[in-house]
Amino acid sequence: MEQSDSTPTRSASDTLWHSRTSIFRNIGKRLLSSNELGILLVLILMVAFIGVYRPNFISIKSFSNVGQRASWYGIMALGTVFLLSMGEIDLSIGSNYAVCINAAAILMAEHGVNPWLAALAGVLIGIGLGALNGILANLFRLPAIIVTLGALSMFRGMALIISGGRFVYGVPREHQFFKTFGSDPLGVPLVIWAFVFLAIVLSVIYRSTRYGFIVRAIGSNSKAARMGGIPILRIRLYTLMLMGALCGISAMLTLAFFSTSDPQLGTGYELQAIAAAIVGGTALSGGRGTVIGALLGAAVIAVIGSGITQFGVSANYGTFVTGIVIIIAVGLDSVVRRRQARVG
Numbered sequence: 001m002e003q004s005d006s007t008p009t010r011s012a013s014d015t016l017w018h019s020r021t022s023i024f025r026n027i028g029k030r031l032l033s034s035n036e037l038g039i040l041l042v043l044i045l046m047v048a049f050i051g052v053y054r055p056n057f058i059s060i061k062s063f064s065n066v067g068q069r070a071s072w073y074g075i076m077a078l079g080t081v082f083l084l085s086m087g088e089i090d091l092s093i094g095s096n097y098a099v100c101i102n103a104a105a106i107l108m109a110e111h112g113v114n115p116w117l118a119a120l121a122g123v124l125i126g127i128g129l130g131a132l133n134g135i136l137a138n139l140f141r142l143p144a145i146i147v148t149l150g151a152l153s154m155f156r157g158m159a160l161i162i163s164g165g166r167f168v169y170g171v172p173r174e175h176q177f178f179k180t181f182g183s184d185p186l187g188v189p190l191v192i193w194a195f196v197f198l199a200i201v202l203s204v205i206y207r208s209t210r211y212g213f214i215v216r217a218i219g220s221n222s223k224a225a226r227m228g229g230i231p232i233l234r235i236r237l238y239t240l241m242l243m244g245a246l247c248g249i250s251a252m253l254t255l256a257f258f259s260t261s262d263p264q265l266g267t268g269y270e271l272q273a274i275a276a277a278i279v280g281g282t283a284l285s286g287g288r289g290t291v292i293g294a295l296l297g298a299a300v301i302a303v304i305g306s307g308i309t310q311f312g313v314s315a316n317y318g319t320f321v322t323g324i325v326i327i328i329a330v331g332l333d334s335v336v337r338r339r340q341a342r343v344g
Helices: 002-032 035-053 060-085 093-111 115-139 144-163 176-181 190-208 210-220 222-227 232-258 269-279 291-310 317-343
Strands: none
Touching: 035 291, 060 093, 060 190, 060 210, 060 232, 060 269, 060 291, 093 115, 093 144, 093 232, 093 269, 115 144, 115 176, 115 232, 176 190, 176 232, 190 210, 190 232, 190 291, 210 222, 210 232, 222 232, 269 291, 269 317, 291 317
């Protein structure tokens, strides 16, 4: 009797053990197959490498500075994931950002507009410029990259005209807008909290909504998407407007922190945003991307720039290294896709 009683007990115990190990095994497989895991490991290794030779780099203050720099263009990189997934690129985001921040600063400093309203106007301007890109691209049936290449210079000219080619000072720094959005809750600049929050929200939209599915479908096969009745031109317009909104949000957070503006702000942000998205795992050829990966990609690029400074190398090499990183990331993505095609 004792033997017969112990047998089912042992069997139930084995079943429970196998069930638990199966759960952990499945979780492990999901993590290992995650698009973000590789870039996260790269980021950790980079931070560890710099920290070994420059211990002062491993500090809350240093990480906050790096995260803050990553956030300015990283917020725009989140929208770039949607565009790249459609097979489109917006080259005007740095200039759009400059128009937004300078317009809002002028409204506050020279026209006495309430900072909250001026900031709202700045975001709406970003959306409007994004919509202009979409309307022109749809009207002339051109890829967004062609239209935004012209808009890059046009919007930069607008920023210079609005600001008179000078720094804009005199915003009411004591206003609650600057105290709130220029603050650092728990010792971390608010822009980093905003960056993480936007990344989570947009990741859910990208992965779990009809809009996100359509964006990926267009990039995977635009002809099939068109035959399936997907309104490609309308979705492109919406996505460029989303991109413009993120330009405006990033610009307002920048203004809240620095309390001044410059018509040259945002120069090169288009390169950094595209690089962050690609390095993070978004395919340049469209159809696949990761918003969280773009966040991590922005952090990698910021760490590269900070690391170069930490080792006493000229900051000019930061752009050079960023270009190399883009080429490597695109090359690796191409190799992976070819292998997947052969396996399939």
